[in-house]
Amino acid sequence: MKLPGDIQKIIIFRALQLGDMLCFIPAVRALKKAYPYAHITLAGLPWEKSLATRFHTYFDEFIWFPGYPGLPEQPLNPPEFSRFLATVQEQQFDLALQMQGNGFLVNPMVELFNAKITAGFYKPDYYRPNEEYFLEYPDYGSEVERHLRLMDFLGIEPDGTDLEFPLTAQDQSDFNQLNLPLKPKKYICIHPGSRSVLRQWPVQHFAAIADYCIREGFEAVITGTQDETEIVNKVISYMKYEAINTAGKTTLGTIGVLIKNAAALVSNCTGVSHMAAAFKTPSIIIRMDGESERWSPINKQLHHTINWIEESDYEDVLIKADALLHQLDQV
DSSP, X not given: OOOOTTOOEEEEEXXXXXXXXXXXXXXXXXXXXXXXXXXXXXXXXXXXXXXXXXXXXXXXXXXXXXOOTTOTTSOOOHHHHHHHHHHHHHTOOSEEEEOSSSOTTTHHXXXXXXXXXXXXXXXXXXXOSOSTTEEEXXXXXXXXXXXXXXXXXXXXXXXOSOOOOOOXXXXXXXXXXTOOOOOTTSEEEEEXXXXXXXXXXXXXXXXXXXXXXXXXXXXXXXXXXXXXXXXHHHHHHHOSSOOEEOTTTOOHHHHHHHHHHSSEXXXXXXXXXXXXXXXXXXXXXXESSSOHHHHSOSOTXXXXXXXXXXXXXXXXXXXXXXXXXXXXXXX
């Protein structure tokens, strides 16, 4: 059902990690275009405050969400949750959007936000606050397109599927201070980490691909967070050539600059893969969980996703890497 045109205050609930958040930005972009003067608040995990600031053209405010029973991203903090709910209710939102997922756990909670209209996804046979504004969760297609279907269902015209990752002058300044011996488009980013060990391609394979990139005339930059230092060191220990190790040295913004200026990215399917999609940096993405359709970049010419569960052949990855590097040589 089409939303009314006089909505002025909107709260969006989505308490997830970087890749999940970047994939729903096209839907938020469409929402902001439909309601350019609406005040939009993001309710999510503590780290998302920085995301709301980065995407300040879409989000006007951030409210920290302190957990809820059954959600794995963070433990529930009952006293803080009570305060969170009171804060949200006091703001008297016109619209609360449940964009966490299929809603079987959180739809009753989002209804407690006490907005004039509550909308979002629902799972059949589970609770939804109303029928008019809840779309049966489309358990198919890309994550980007799933949220755009919700916008379309609510009468909001989509505004493209392109991802975004805005960079700031501070990001560039922080990157410059790293003094990395790199020339734009002359290096390949290799990102072996991810939040789940089950989603990590073997370090020996990452090392072999990094060595191959070096033999082909590119620098290999191994990237990772402070928590991923161990896996980065393991990759480097298997390498025959010298790589540039940036693990633990980069902020989210500086890794953005690094990926934007890279010739290509090779990584697990994690947040950086969606950053590469946003910057249109060519990539080879290894999926270890079988959800290629949902999380793969939409542009298949620029981004090559390999479902390792179905195609567990290193030689196939090498063939794709070879094709990609030779394509870069011709640009």
